[in-house]
Amino acid sequence: MTDTNTNYVNGEWVSSATSETIDVANPANPSEVVARYQQSGSEDADEAARAAADAASDWADTPGPERGRILRQAGTILADRKDELTEQLVAEEGKARPEAAGEVQRAIDIFHYFAGKAADLGGTVKGSSSRDTTLYTRKEPVGVAALITPWNYPIAIPAWKLAPALAAGNTVVLKPASAAPGPAVALAEALDEAGLPDGVLNVVTGPGSDVASTFVEHEAVDAVSFTGSSQVGEMVYDQATDQGKRVQTELGGKNPTLVSESADPEEAAEIVATGGFGTTGQSCTACSRAVVHEDVYDEFVDALVAEAESIDIGPGLEAEMGPQVSQSELDSTLEYIDIAQDEGATLAAGGGTPDEYDSGYFVEPTVFTDVSNDMRIAQEEVFGPVVAVIKVSDFDEGLEVANDVEYGLSASVVTDDHTEANRFVDEAEAGVVKVNEKTTGLELHVPFGGFKRSSSETWREQGDEGLEFYTIEKTVYDNY
Known part of the structure; x- marks a missing residue:
């Protein structure tokens, strides 16, 4: 009892x-x-x-x-x-x-x-x-x-x-x-x-x-x-x-990680995966958009898909990624996955519930490619382990895409170019800005808060x- x-x-x-x-x-x-x-x-x-x-x-x-x-x-x-x-x-x-x-x-x-x-x-x-x-x-x-x-x-x-x-x-x-x-x-x-x-x-x-x-x-x-x-x-x-x-x-947040031309694709994919799939994506600072330079796009996607498919899903006391908190949260995530496919995004990894669990609110880490920034999957907060990958032609376009949402909580950039890093810090419209780090994770002795509809x-x-x-x-x- x-x-x-x-x-x-x-x-x-x-x-x-x-x-x-x-x-x-x-x-x-x-x-x-x-x-x-x-x-x-x-x-x-x-x-x-x-x-x-x-x-x-x-x-x-x-x-x-x-x-x-x-x-x-x-x-x-x-x-x-x-x-x-x-x-x-x-x-x-x-x-x-x-x-x-x-x-x-x-x-x-x-x-x-x-x-x-x-x-x-x-x-x-x-x-x-x-x-x-x-x-x-x-x-x-x-x-x-x-x-x-x-x-x-x-x-x-x-x-x-x-x-x-x-x-x-x-x-x-x-x-x-x-x-x-x-x-x-x-x-x-x-x-x-x-x-x-x-x-x-x-x-x-x-x-x-x-x-x-x-x-x-x-x-x-x-x-x-x-x-x-x-x-x-x-x-x-x-x-x-x-x-x-x-x-x-x-x-809420719709947090981007901008992956520049100078970034190591595998390192960037690990950063995005940790920020996007950690805590089952149920974090207001979770990375839900990877804005990736076209020169490293294919390698990045391959590495991010590998990261997603390697994650061990199961009960929280046993696995690397636990379930969503409720049936309504799971239903919402699955609905967004359907919406993304209906809008023309390509499902590159995940997208469903694990076969080995017939109960529990489990969902697979999910990656979408061929995403345009006007799609709902790129604009609305999903609050699940779903990352939309958006291809850009240069750093300026990447910054524009990163900022082109109504939220502004957390944002990160992965780059080996110090000038790009400084520009991102100056121009990113977010209350938390990180360089070569995941969007999640906060120090307790510094301020936390967002811009726009995030605060x-x-x-x-x-x-x-x-x-x-x-x-x-x-x-x-x-x-x-």
């Missing part, structure tokens, strides 16, 4: 007012229910927001080093549970064990990083035009932050929102994605064990239409941070800004910039 997990509200583990639950199945074996959570409603979200508002003043007054001590202890607790959390992540979200372990470690590192930052939060002293005045600034928390997080990085993304919010002195309401809420609940368990005061963090599971919408519109909530699809994120942005709230969104283009996440969203500046004139 699967135990039912409860919400975390005002320091207590409580059942929802709806008395309904959500079953989470193993994506590699959908008949296996691995966990059960509360299917909460608006009443539960309201209670959580009010608890966060009641706790806000005391937490804001807690010294930064003390807040940091709790974050550091929570990180240590997560480290002690790393193997358990890795297996939980694989069971609920489906990614391969090494990827899941890396994600859990990232959450640990984020908590430790922002534990140190909590003690450094302060302000600056400025020279005053008056001899009798001390002029300085101080950073204060915004208040109550609502965090709405996706299923594809179910512990890392909640961690990189939650840790800076708490470090800065905000209280939090968190709504994790229903497909894989367990790792976010584990963050609450660690913080509770570390001594986080009641009401400072509140986690409510359930549908976004009830829980997230209530958080976004709630009078007690001052800031909203959302990661997910562009379509939903833009609605959240409009909804929150209409309420006068501070908003941060990180949304609200307001505040960035992670690093020092990650704290800016959760703080507001006060200027003090002290005439002594």
